[in-house]
Amino acid sequence: MAALQQNADHGASSAARKPGVVTGPGGKTILSSLPPLSLYVHVPWCVRKCPYCDFNSHELKGELPERDYLDALQADLEQALPSVWGRQVISIFIGGGTPSLLSSAGLDRMLAMFRACLNVLPDAEVTLEANPGTAEAGRFIDYAASGVNRMSLGIQSFDDRALKALGRIHDRKQAMAAIEMAQRAVPRVNLDLMFALPGQSLDECERDLRLAMGFGTGHLSLYHLTLEPNTVFAKYPPVVPDDDASAAMQEMIAHATAEQGWERYEVSAYARPGQRCRHNVNYWEFGDYLGIGPGAHGKLSFHDRIVRQARLKNPASWMEKAIRRDGSHIAQDRPVQWKELGFEFMLNALRLKEGVERGSFVERTGQSIFAIAPAIERATAKGLLDPDPTRLQATPLGWAFLNDLLSEFLD
Template sequence: MKQPTVIPLDGGVRKPGVVPGPDGRTILSSLPPLSLYVHVPWCVRKCPYCDFNSHELGAELPEQDYLAALQADLEQALPLVWGRQVISIFIGGGTPSLLSAGALDQMLAMLRACLNILPDAEVTLEANPGTVEAGRFADYAASGVNRISLGIQSFDDGALKALGRIHDAAQALAAVEVAQKAVERVNLDMMYALPGQSLQACAQDIQQAMSFQTGHLSLYHLTMEPNTVFAKYPPAVPDDDASAAMQDLITEATAANGWERYEVSAYAKPGQRCRHNLNYWEFGDYLGIGPGAHGKLSFHDRIVRQAKLKNPASWMSKSILRDGSHLAEDRQVHWKELGFEFMLNALRLKEGVPRSSFIERTGQSILAIAPALERAVARGLLEPSREQLQATPLGWAFLNDLQGEFLD
């Protein structure tokens, strides 16, 4: 299979893939696509299942202090990504839709001034139905947001109450309609295996979600994450057999209605896959700014992971007081970890990724993971393909087992 030409960092032309490093290992000869993640850390109320870096808003949102800190955070990172094109922006939280239309416009103007953002970049904003305003959504779109991800979770009032959500079913229905009028691309975040949920109730939720014919659905199994209220006081949820039946129902219903399950929890109509998340799963680069934001950045001789200070007040003080970096973590990924990190992401995709992308994104020969590949193929978890790294249906069903093969 013929591989495309890769333009290396020094501007010359080499064969695609990698070049030898000074220690006998390989180094990257080209950089992957770059995305930007922006974290807005505040919520009206913390949900009992949520383990994200979100904080209840006790008073008025400190928009200007936040935007000043965000700009300082970005300016500190600019030398790491200077000149690189940004293919997507994801504004997540927390609840980014708490931001006023003016504040979001300021944010996007600042990002465009500092970064080389593709004209057709995907710009996603997460929103909570309990904070949706029709006029504000139209203004978001006018500022450059072209994709809205709504945290619906369920259309059932009882389930929403059990999940601690601040919106009800009527607000959820209204929010979808408002979002669809504002932008062409809308994702609905839904959950299943909820407290007390029956198979019939799950089916009704999914049918309601599909009735809007949005281009994308994210369907997550409720999990009891450590350090959450649900972990400390777990509610009664469907057992493994019941939740497996719900997953089967979801897979069949979405496929019958035109959504392709292209990733473990992601379903899309043709041309509606999330570009930002695909870049994560394909081991692309992403710069994270905002409290607790994580990033992965590639250079010709190394790959680094970063994390910003989690506490919003501490993170903002670094800008307000001018007293230092926003970084809480900045480490080089050891070359022995790269195989596992790559496969941990790539195997989430139903189609997998080309074998050549392992070389291009890690700077290593495929021989670095050859023993694990052989074991996974022998167990029937990985397709025995010379061109593609792809889970079998069995491997996708037992993805943790498959990914675990690469921990060595």
């Protein structure tokens, strides 16, 4: 995901001296320190588009245009460099689509490009998403040799009937084999699972979960299937568990993961000690992220503004225009409005179970905490926000009804 702005050297160089904010011309508060920076890279192609997917993914027709894609990716990155010059990159996330369609040589070229152009920390978390249907043991080992140290596998289910209903190209056997391949290749592995699937029972949901926990990986992402607009499932909705059944699944997941020592640290994320996803935590703490590749979104902070940006979604158009190096590959580039910052910050921060320190609101938005004081008072009075004066944190009730809590900050 990405957000860029040109001529940002002043913001990058002047920001790392002292935390907090200072008052600029006309009394406007400005940032005097920049948050951590991550890099998101989008690989848009899939073997087959899943009927529930609303991501920017495109069914591959013919051979993967790997060379053209990497040439365009380099042009995209090089045009973005003035926006992040000198800043350290704490994490890289290669998502899609299906990044595991990339060849070993292609992934190696990509990561070498990042190290050459960016100040990537030696211990940066480098995650690559992979589809079990495209898993190859040798390729996973090569990815690790190139610098990938974390893999995220789109398992979704271990039930062959459910996988077929979801339009996945892998089966239970391939899912289990992919997990073992990933564990041999990298030290950290995440498994993506979905629940409330078409025709799924509570027992079937629990079998999926317990099998996933039994592999010994350090991270689980558990998502409720939703019928998103502009998907096949939205047009031809399958029969899915009702609200009571899906609530029972969520309750079972909460108890079963806690019993096995998993910490639910974010709405959909569960981790063993020391296994939280550093990249995603940076999103939720309102950190910065530069995104490159078709359809990538993101956010960058400067000394006097915070901007959001999006690349063109269509892969062919993005490749054609990125290589021109005239900025035409960027579909959107706008500063976040002053009145939007409070909601945007809380939209992310309140997804974390422990929330964030109140001071981080000032540091990351440049606003006084008084800017959202009325919303804090309303949410606290309703029992949705913890009254702790040092933190911004949902109560258990607020976390269970997060949309209601966030609505307090829309004004």
